[in-house]
Amino acid sequence: MTRILNIENLRVDLASHGRVVSPVGPVDLFLDAGECLGIVGESGSGKSLTLKAILDLLPDGLSRGTGRQQIAEGGTLVERAARELRGRRISLISQEPGAALDPLMRVGDLIAEIVREHSGCTRAESKSRAVELLRRVGVPDPENRVRFWPHEMSGGLKQRVVISMALACTSEILLCDEPTTALDVTIQAQIVDLLRDLQKQDGLGIVFVTHDLALVRQIADRICVMYAGLIVESGPCAEVFANPRHPYTRALLAALPDIEASTGELTPIEGTPPSPVDFPLGCRFAPRCPLAGAECSGATPALEDQGAGVSVACFKVGRVA
Amino acid sequence: MSTTGSLPGTRSAARSATAGAAGDWLRVRDLSVDFPVGGSSRAPAILRALRSVSLDVAKGTVFGIVGESGCGKSTLARVLSGLTAPTGGSVSLQGVALGAVRAPAQRRRIQMVFQDPGSSLNPAMTTRRMLEQLLRFHDIVPRERIETRCRELMEQVHMPVQALDKKPGGLSGGQRQRIAIARALALEPDILIADEPTAALDVSVQASVLNLLAKLIRDLGMTMVFISHDMAVVRRVCDHVAVMYLGRIVESGATEDVFLRPQHPYTNALMAAVPRLHPLPASEYTMLKAEQPSLLARIDGCAFRNRCPKAGALCSTENPELAGDGHRVACHHPRAHPAGDGPGAAVNQGRP
Numbered sequence: 001m002t003r004i005l006n007i008e009n010l011r012v013d014l015a016s017h018g019r020v021v022s023p024v025g026p027v028d029l030f031l032d033a034g035e036c037l038g039i040v041g042e043s044g045s046g047k048s049l050t051l052k053a054i055l056d057l058l059p060d061g062l063s064r065g066t067g068r069q070q071i072a073e074g075g076t077l078v079e080r081a082a083r084e085l086r087g088r089r090i091s092l093i094s095q096e097p098g099a100a101l102d103p104l105m106r107v108g109d110l111i112a113e114i115v116r117e118h119s120g121c122t123r124a125e126s127k128s129r130a131v132e133l134l135r136r137v138g139v140p141d142p143e144n145r146v147r148f149w150p151h152e153m154s155g156g157l158k159q160r161v162v163i164s165m166a167l168a169c170t171s172e173i174l175l176c177d178e179p180t181t182a183l184d185v186t187i188q189a190q191i192v193d194l195l196r197d198l199q200k201q202d203g204l205g206i207v208f209v210t211h212d213l214a215l216v217r218q219i220a221d222r223i224c225v226m227y228a229g230l231i232v233e234s235g236p237c238a239e240v241f242a243n244p245r246h247p248y249t250r251a252l253l254a255a256l257p258d259i260e261a262s263t264g265e266l267t268p269i270e271g272t273p274p275s276p277v278d279f280p281l282g283c284r285f286a287p288r289c290p291l292a293g294a295e296c297s298g299a300t301p302a303l304e305d306q307g308a309g310v311s312v313a314c315f316k317v318g319r320v321a
Numbered sequence: 322m323s324t325t326g327s328l329p330g331t332r333s334a335a336r337s338a339t340a341g342a343a344g345d346w347l348r349v350r351d352l353s354v355d356f357p358v359g360g361s362s363r364a365p366a367i368l369r370a371l372r373s374v375s376l377d378v379a380k381g382t383v384f385g386i387v388g389e390s391g392c393g394k395s396t397l398a399r400v401l402s403g404l405t406a407p408t409g410g411s412v413s414l415q416g417v418a419l420g421a422v423r424a425p426a427q428r429r430r431i432q433m434v435f436q437d438p439g440s441s442l443n444p445a446m447t448t449r450r451m452l453e454q455l456l457r458f459h460d461i462v463p464r465e466r467i468e469t470r471c472r473e474l475m476e477q478v479h480m481p482v483q484a485l486d487k488k489p490g491g492l493s494g495g496q497r498q499r500i501a502i503a504r505a506l507a508l509e510p511d512i513l514i515a516d517e518p519t520a521a522l523d524v525s526v527q528a529s530v531l532n533l534l535a536k537l538i539r540d541l542g543m544t545m546v547f548i549s550h551d552m553a554v555v556r557r558v559c560d561h562v563a564v565m566y567l568g569r570i571v572e573s574g575a576t577e578d579v580f581l582r583p584q585h586p587y588t589n590a591l592m593a594a595v596p597r598l599h600p601l602p603a604s605e606y607t608m609l610k611a612e613q614p615s616l617l618a619r620i621d622g623c624a625f626r627n628r629c630p631k632a633g634a635l636c637s638t639e640n641p642e643l644a645g646d647g648h649r650v651a652c653h654h655p656r657a658h659p660a661g662d663g664p665g666a667a668v669n670q671g672r673p
């Protein structure tokens with residue numbers, strides 16, 4: 001598979017009381033063509049910040065520290081700044097579709113504006129393209145829906161409109177930040193189905209951030225598990241779920257109720273995730289980890305290859321020869 | 322009360338045994354709630370949040386209510402706990418009618434735990450002050466025992482005694498929810514209503530709150546009405562479950578029956594739409610088309626028919642009544658289940 005995005009050493013910085021702390025990173029990520037990369041973690045793990053840092057859309061007070069990103073261009077990877085990618089090559093879908101749509105514009109005009117900006121076609125052409133795009137993302141009756149205002153649409157429809165806007169930019173990569181969290185489960189299934197279809201049919205690369213482990217299992221080809229701003233485990237989705245290696249991944253799965261099971265104890269993870277201003281030295285999961293030993297509080301473990309495409313950042317996980 | 326079994330999950334035999342006949346504990350009949358939402362005086366717009374809901378909850382059991390947003394599950398919780406007045410119908414506990422306006426002695430019997438402990442706890446009050454106020458007002462224990470009772474409550478919800486001197490701001494989300502549970506328990510209620518108690522919590526914290534609720538139900542012999550949109554959680558926690566759609570119960574029965582052998586096409590689709598750690602085979606995957614109609618719309622016939630793969634002529638004229646014994650369903654074309662059928666069952670068998 002061809003690599004379309006490569007990110008190295010990405011860090012998010014926060015100036016706090018005269019010193020700089022890093023709620024995220026350093027993090028390395030990559031994405032292959034037509035692949036869906038899932039990033040999972042609990043609140044505060046830095047998964048959303050990672051996504052925003054890629055496009056340099058961080059909230060005030062936070063800034064992108066280090067990090068370089070390369071994107072595929074004519075067969076090779078070329079380094080590009082965030083502003084060159086944002087809205088052109090890479091689009092972001094957020095949790096709240098309502099916030100991404102201008103309430104004073106009809107949805108058809110919203111989409112047509114983007115089409116004109118990117119292709120330079122005429123007004124009439126862009127309008128018919130908007131109808132096509134709405135049809136592509138499964139909005140029923142698109143000829144009429146282009147005249148709707150955002151507030152006249154349900155959450156699921158609004159999210160479809162946002163996705164169609166990303167397609168209007170002819171983006172190659174879609175960054176999804178909890179795109180279905182505000183939606184009902186039956187609508188969530190429809191949106192996930194649409195994203196999968198776009199990935200398969202149009203070869204769209206997707207980075208899907210969520211706190212929902214079962215959802216990521218459903219959509220992702222490869223996953224990264226984040227804890228306290230770092231990736232602790234990454235690998236093919238099926239493999240990571242079948243054989244979780246990092247103690248945090250194991251603990252998360254043990255705490256998760258499974259729809260197929262009505263019995264068995266749920267095991268909570270004791271303690272709370274650390275705050276970025278006082279991340280523990282060494283492994284950040286060590287204070288909550290059942291396996292933690294002396295070496296865990298000394299140095300931060302690096303991601304190491306465990307075979308089967310899986311990398312784990314843990315001193316206590318045996319290295320596979 | 323027996324402490325056998327390890328909830329959540331194993332619903333102890335002891336609890337089912339102590340459960341009396343369903344009719345004489347919490348009983349809800351033809352409950353309706355309409356909210357006026359504007360419109361003109363000649364044609365007022367009415368949002369029908371609950372449409373003739375009836376249910377029975379047996380003593381010592383956990384009754385789950387599932388459904389998507391707008392189905393009326395939270396309105397039902399609010400009516401049960403006396404926070405919202407019903408437009409029609411009745412709620413009774415042990416044969417005593419509970420109106421919208423309740424005397425303290427009645428109010429005390431049904432207590433509620435809300436979704437977001439950040440907004441349901443007073444940020445300016447320490448835990449101790451909050452509990453003291455409650456215990457005094459309801460005159461639950463003699464004054465000199467109030468401090469002891471506060472400490473007992475902290476122990477019950479697995480919190481350190483120091484938490485009594487903290488305000489919600491000094492506690493994490495999971496800890497706040499424990500305090501909210503302690504507040505409900507302080508009144509020694511017969512029934513605990515939990516409205517999405519873990520929806521605002523992370524998975525790792527959710528597990529500890531669910532374990533705590535299960536233990537309390539078991540140890541104190543309380544009855545719980547558990548409202549959630551998370552099917553996996555409901556399956557683990559609840560003995561019985563009712564599935565709601567647009568203000569109506571469309572299916573109800575024992576949790577395992579409803580989840581493994583859903584008869585209503587909506588329940589079936591809902592179960593298929595839940596993301597799973599062991600994904601369903603494509604054949605089991607029925608995607609629902611379209612979305613739910615507006616709650617303001619006047620709906621003749623079955624409210625689900627615009628999304629239903631089985632909808633026929635009868636469905637557009639006549640609203641199906643909730644019918645059946647034990648496992649009840651409101652559908653003109655319920656799905657028949659030979660033994661072992663159903664989306665969950667199929668997967669369980671095929672699982673390595």
